[in-house]
Amino acid sequence: MSNLRVVLDPKAFKAYDIRGIYPTELDEDGAYAVGRAFVEEFSPKTIAVGRDMRTSAPSMAAAVCEGAADAGANVLDVGMVGTEMLYFAVGELGLEGGIAVTASHNPKEYTGMKIVRAGALPVGGDSGLLDVRDRAVASRWRNAEPGEIRKQDIWPRFVDKVLSFVDVDALKALRIVIDAANGMAGAMLPPVLERLPMLDVVRCYFEPDGTFPNHEPNPLLPENREFIVRKTRDEGADFGVAFDGDADRCFFVDDSGEFVPGDFTTALFAQVILGREGGGKVIYDVRASWAVPEAIREAGGEPLVNRVGHAFIKQRMREEHAVFGGEVSAHYYFRDFSQADSGTIPFLLMCELVSRRGKLSEVLAPFRERYFITGEINTPVADVPAKLRELEARYASEGRVSQLDGLSVEADDWHFNVRPSNTEPLLRLNLEACSQELMERKRDEVLALIRT
Numbered sequence: 341m342s343n344l345r346v347v348l349d350p351k352a353f354k355a356y357d358i359r360g361i362y363p364t365e366l367d368e369d370g371a372y373a374v375g376r377a378f379v380e381e382f383s384p385k386t387i388a389v390g391r392d393m394r395t396s397a398p399s400m401a402a403a404v405c406e407g408a409a410d411a412g413a414n415v416l417d418v419g420m421v422g423t424e425m426l427y428f429a430v431g432e433l434g435l436e437g438g439i440a441v442t443a444s445h446n447p448k449e450y451t452g453m454k455i456v457r458a459g460a461l462p463v464g465g466d467s468g469l470l471d472v473r474d475r476a477v478a479s480r481w482r483n484a485e486p487g488e489i490r491k492q493d494i495w496p497r498f499v500d501k502v503l504s505f506v507d508v509d510a511l512k513a514l515r516i517v518i519d520a521a522n523g524m525a526g527a528m529l530p531p532v533l534e535r536l537p538m539l540d541v542v543r544c545y546f547e548p549d550g551t552f553p554n555h556e557p558n559p560l561l562p563e564n565r566e567f568i569v570r571k572t573r574d575e576g577a578d579f580g581v582a583f584d585g586d587a588d589r590c591f592f593v594d595d596s597g598e599f600v601p602g603d604f605t606t607a608l609f610a611q612v613i614l615g616r617e618g619g620g621k622v623i624y625d626v627r628a629s630w631a632v633p634e635a636i637r638e639a640g641g642e643p644l645v646n647r648v649g650h651a652f653i654k655q656r657m658r659e660e661h662a663v664f665g666g667e668v669s670a671h672y673y674f675r676d677f678s679q680a681d682s683g684t685i686p687f688l689l690m691c692e693l694v695s696r697r698g699k700l701s702e703v704l705a706p707f708r709e710r711y712f713i714t715g716e717i718n719t720p721v722a723d724v725p726a727k728l729r730e731l732e733a734r735y736a737s738e739g740r741v742s743q744l745d746g747l748s749v750e751a752d753d754w755h756f757n758v759r760p761s762n763t764e765p766l767l768r769l770n771l772e773a774c775s776q777e778l779m780e781r782k783r784d785e786v787l788a789l790i791r792t
Contacts, residue, residue, distance in 0.1 A: 346373050346479055352452070353473040355465040355762040356651050359443050359452035362396045366451050368403040370476070375407030375439065377475035378455060380482060381468060384436030388492065390418040390426040391441040392524050392586050393548035396451045401441040404453070405489050408439070412484035416492035420548070422528040422587040424682040427460040428501060429494045431678030434458075442524075445558035445584040448551050460678040461658070464651030499531050505674070506688045508536065512695040517542040517580040517593075518687075519568040521557035522549040525583035525590075525683065532684060539691065542575050544568075557585035560669065560716075565591070565599055573597035579690065579700050583683055589670040590683040592690060594700040601715065603628040604707045606666025607635035609689055613664045613674075614639035623656050623665035623673070626745045626757045627770040631711045632666070647745040648759065654679050668716070668770065712779040717769045719790050724760045727767060727790060731758060734789060754782050758790070 348370030352360030358374065360366035379387070387408055391401035397420070405415045413436075418429050423440045430438040436458045443450035455463040455472070463469050518541055520526035526546035533541055544567070545554050555564045559582040572580030572593045580593035592600040603624075610622045610632070619640040624632045625648045633643035641663075646656050650673075653665045657679040665673035671681045690700075697703050721727045728747050735741075739751035746759030746768075754773035761768060767790055773779035 346370055348373055348476055350473055350477055353465070353469055356462065356649050357444075357452060357454045357464075358469075359446055359450055361449050362400070362451035368399050371400045371403035371441070371451075371453070372407035373476035373479050374453060374472065375404035376411040376481060377407075377472045378437065378439065378463070379408045379411035379413040381472050381475055382437060382457060384413050384457070386414040386416065386435050388416045388418050388426055388429040388433070388435055388438040389441070390421040390423070390429070390438070392423070392443070392550075393420060393522070393527070394443060394448070394451060394550035397441050397550065400451055404439050404441055409487045409489050410484065411481070412487055414487040415489040417489055418492050418494050420524075420527060421494070422524040422683065423454060424588045424677075424680060424684065425494060425498050425528065426454075427456060427678055427680035428498050429492070430456055430458070431460045431680065432494070432497060432501070433492075440586070442586040444586045444588075445556070445560070447556055460654075460680045462651040462654055464649070467651060467655075495531060499535065501677070502532060502682065502684045502688060503535060505676070505685050506692040510695055511536060511538055511691055513538050513540060514578040514691060514694060515540045515542070515575065516691070517544065517568065517572045517575050517577045518546075519544045519559075519571070519580070519582040520546045520587075521559070521564070521583060521585065522547060522552050522554060523557040523583055523585040524548065524587040528587050528684060529687075532688075536691075542571070542577065544571060557583070559584060559589075559591040565593075568593050569597050569599065578694055581687055581690070587683045588681050590687050591670050592700070594704060596701045598701065600700070600704065601629070601713060602666070602668040602670040603632050603713070604704060605670065605686070606668075606672070607631045607707065608693060608703065609666060609672060609686065610636050610641060610664055611639045612689060612693060614641040617663050620663035621660045623653055623660065623662050625653070625667045626742070626748055627668045627716070627759070628666075629707075629711045629713050629772050630755070631707045645744065650681060710774070711772060712774070712776045713772045714770060714779060714783050717783075717787065718761070718766050719769070719787065720765055721767050721790065722765070724765060724767060728758065728760070731786070731789060754778055756782070756786055758786075
């Protein structure tokens with residue numbers, strides 16, 4: 341491919357992955373350059389390449405395969421798969437790396453890539469992604485004996501693997517609404533559901549369609565959750581599930597139609613997994629509700645707080661030999677899944693949990709009665725570092741201060757974390773208190789300081 345017309349905006353390289361608008365910020369020649377640069381930087385012998393359902397994904401993935409092969413790697417093309425299936429392929433087949441061509445939950449005009457090394461360990465901003473960027477932008481290539489590209493079917497092994505996380509015989513005849521958002525869940529779930537005939541699944545927007553004709557595949561945004569909330573209520577379902585675009589995250593709605601925050605879900609899954617393991621370490625992120633560390637301790641586990649972001653969580657899981665990790669953003673990580681995140685496994689765990697424990701709203705009631713959380717509130721600010729210093733000066737006397745990730749302040753009956761965005765001049769606030777009144781008062785107080 342010609343180096344003269346490569347479209348590869350350096351700004352597309354983020355803290356955890358690559359994302360840019362197609363084709364003005366990232367095109368096929370840019371994808372070729374990334375594939376080739378990755379192989380030149382890390383010298384893997386064999387890698388896997390997969391892609392999502394975006395309209396640009398087939399040609400972008402083909403270019404990545406070509407670039408990686410031209411640099412000397414053998415490439416296993418696993419086709420159109422959920423991102424977790426790419427992670428699974430790398431871990432299960434013992435490969436030295438992999439690239440998922442996906443822009444995850446971003447709008448339809450985006451393209452991107454998630455890159456991993458051996459063991460599905462992410463390549464992020466402080467673990468080689470910027471070196472890949474510099475090589476790709478320069479596009480000065482070494483001569484190499486080209487590798488070969490061949491197709492690889494990982495579907496049967498993947499389905500067996502995710503089903504191994506639950507006791508299928510314990511599942512009851514649940515009615516479940518699933519919103520695949522025209523993303524990869526619509527392709528990934530049917531082979532799993534075929535093995536679970538006891539489930540009565542209302543399938544919504546299961547047709548993979550990169551134009552996202554119904555709504556954007558980002559359930560973190562309330563407007564994209566309206567459908568699953570309404571549909572779960574209308575169908576009288578036991579619970580609802582909404583997946584993001586590349587289906588490595590899933591979000592739950594309980595039987596009353598109420599959204600389940602990711603930290604409460606993390607607490608529930610931690611209890612389940614620690615119960616099976618008889619203890620262990622669990623990683624959670626700085627934004628999380630107190631429900632998470634308290635549930636982990638009650639289940640005999642050791643809670644370990646960590647920076648936000650999949651690259652940081654996965655690295656810490658390896659260092660600590662943690663059994664599970666969860667983020668407020670609905671990324672859930674499993675030791676026995678190459679320490680990688682999955683959307684399918686949490687869906688299955690929730691099926692088993694509701695089958696065993698009954699109504700999800702009742703299971704969640706103890707959390708909702710004790711922990712009052714704001715959810716994430718984003719505010720544009722002119723000078724992020726100055727505002728963080730101002731917040732610390734104001735609240736340092738009220739509680740324990742941590743700068744593990746942004747600014748965290750923890751008092752006896754309330755706490756908050758404020759983090760800068762990786763991509764925009766924003767501050768992201770998550771706050772919790774022991775009563776609704778205190779939460780609202782402190783939320784308004786902190787926001788007023790952020791916004792002045």
